[in-house]
Amino acid sequence: MLASRTHPDVLEVASLTDVPRSTRIPVGEDRLGRSRSVFGVMPFAIKVSSRDSGGASLVIEQANAYRGGPPRHLHHDQDEWFYVVEGEYVISIGEETHRLMPGDSVLAPRRVPHAWALVGHAPGRMVIAFWPAGRMEEFFDAAVELDGTPAPDVARPLFAAYGMEVVGPPLAVE
Template sequence: MAGEEIVLGPLPKGITPAGAGTKVWNVLGHTYFMKAAGETSFAFETYDPPGTGVPPHVHPTQDEHIYVLEGVFTLYLDGEWTTAGPGDTVRMPKGLPHAYYNRSEDITRGLFWVSPAGRLAQLFDRLHDLADSAEVVRLSALHDVEFLPPGSVDGA
């Protein structure tokens, strides 16, 4: 469902219904549902099957948050491993190395948002249905998301 590249302006008013997204992306086993996009913030819901995750990375210009809707996320936050479950809010200030994984046998769902929006929605457009992880890392760097080298985080 990636199509025309997203151009962000002021945040539009309105409601994104439960179980829907204004755009849907499939990125390395995850499904991302865009909930809201504007210049100042970008929000998306994730559906994460067991065994999926996003390796350690940094957003140098964006604060990121997760509100856990379902399941338990295993998180790497600046050198420490922890977990977050339904109702928990995870705060990841810009520049903080972080990662999230679903290491359970159940699905996980979370509402993620970043501020400012940056180029994350445009990155998801580029990553939609892309299977090459090296290309994911390369494209991410072009969109202000920097992945840490493999093996640089113990337990990742």
């Protein structure tokens, strides 16, 4: 409800066109109705599209069946937040290393190198958010075109095209 501009004691109902609509995305489904995998091995689903938030954020749910993760990289313009739903992960952010279990979360600030890896022997699942969204949704669209983790000479220009920089190899998984 909004206060009337004509009299402070009179309330009026806001038009439904003034209120953003909520969107429910069922478990296992993608906001855009797609089924896809990053580098052909990490299924993910967009839960909040950059278009849903006016570019303010992008939220994905990513499943990991294989141990390991992406190369150490940084985002020039995005903070990246990780929330572990299932599995055991190690996330290195700057000089710190965190072991995350279900229910744990950590923030990787923009311009700070980071990498993560599924280290447990069971599959894992994380919710990952980016603020602001930047071109991350476009990056994931491009990454689904690749089959397998790209070699460094392919990864560097791909990451750079979307505002990121590859600064090292993936985390070693013992």
